[in-house]
Amino acid sequence: MADLSAFAVTRKWPPQYPDRLQLYSLPTPNGVKVSIMLEETGLPYEPHLVRFDAGEQMSPEFLSLNPNNKIPAILDPDGPDGKPLALFESGAILIYLAEKSGQLMPRDAAGRYETIQWLMFQMSGIGPMFGQVGFFHKFAGKDYADKRPRDRYVAESKRLLHVLDQRLAGRPWIMGEACSIADIATFPWVNNLIGFYGAADLVGITAFANVTRALQAFLARPAVIRGLQIPKRDA
Numbered sequence: 001m002a003d004l005s006a007f008a009v010t011r012k013w014p015p016q017y018p019d020r021l022q023l024y025s026l027p028t029p030n031g032v033k034v035s036i037m038l039e040e041t042g043l044p045y046e047p048h049l050v051r052f053d054a055g056e057q058m059s060p061e062f063l064s065l066n067p068n069n070k071i072p073a074i075l076d077p078d079g080p081d082g083k084p085l086a087l088f089e090s091g092a093i094l095i096y097l098a099e100k101s102g103q104l105m106p107r108d109a110a111g112r113y114e115t116i117q118w119l120m121f122q123m124s125g126i127g128p129m130f131g132q133v134g135f136f137h138k139f140a141g142k143d144y145a146d147k148r149p150r151d152r153y154v155a156e157s158k159r160l161l162h163v164l165d166q167r168l169a170g171r172p173w174i175m176g177e178a179c180s181i182a183d184i185a186t187f188p189w190v191n192n193l194i195g196f197y198g199a200a201d202l203v204g205i206t207a208f209a210n211v212t213r214a215l216q217a218f219l220a221r222p223a224v225i226r227g228l229q230i231p232k233r234d235a
């Protein structure tokens with residue numbers, strides 16, 4: 001049985017199954033990327049809820065795993081060379097899990113780099129920009145009288161949606177015929193933008209028919225349906 005006692009995070013979130021990959025998360029758009037990926041691959045894992053309402057992402061135990069105080073983070077007892085591996089940043093975790101499982105990533109080198117390119121497009125563009133739309137449209141920023149910041153992020157989000165829509169023209173998924181980690185990174189954010197953030201009209205989502213078609217296909221996948229609810233908020 002794996003011994004994870006050297007990792008302080010296991011003191012606050014004790015593993016019931018230390019041989020399984022440990023996931024520390026919350027079902028937010030960044031968090032569900034990893035739970036969806038784990039559900040898609042079938043890798044055995046144990047989810048732990050990190051409660052933001054209790055500030056648990058700032059606890060010394062969580063910071064020992066991710067000094068950047070953000071979910072998702074993982075601790076794999078069976079990492080490279082059979083040693084435990086702790087990892088944060090959802091994009092890095094997705095690449096790691098794709099390589100570990102041999103799934104959700106093209107096998108040829110060029111296809112692999114192209115997938116990472118679209119993954120980075122999500123990490124550097126879609127995530128941060130859609131997040132700002134959420135702040136200025138749904139959260140504290142919605143009460144600001146000056147709408148220029150909101151409009152700036154809405155315009156940039158529309159531009160990114162246009163790029164994504166063009167990429168999906170004539171392709172079911174970002175990388176073509178098969179769903180990949182690029183889709184797993186991207187569609188939880190599109191879903192959140194038009195769902196939880198209520199910004200569908202603001203960004204004019206109906207103009208992006210390829211994006212909405214791929215989003216519907218994504219949301220219909222059984223692993224996605226399950227992953228969107230993991231970890232359970234009331235666990």
Ligand SMILES: N[C@@H](CCC(=O)N[C@@H](CS)C(=O)NCC(=O)O)C(=O)O
Binds near residue numbers: 028057
């Ligand atoms: N670039 C990071 C972003 C992660 C992120 O922003 N996580 C948010 C939830 S979606 C979070 O943990 N926020 C808590 C905080 O900032 O205190 C990733 O993709 O993993």
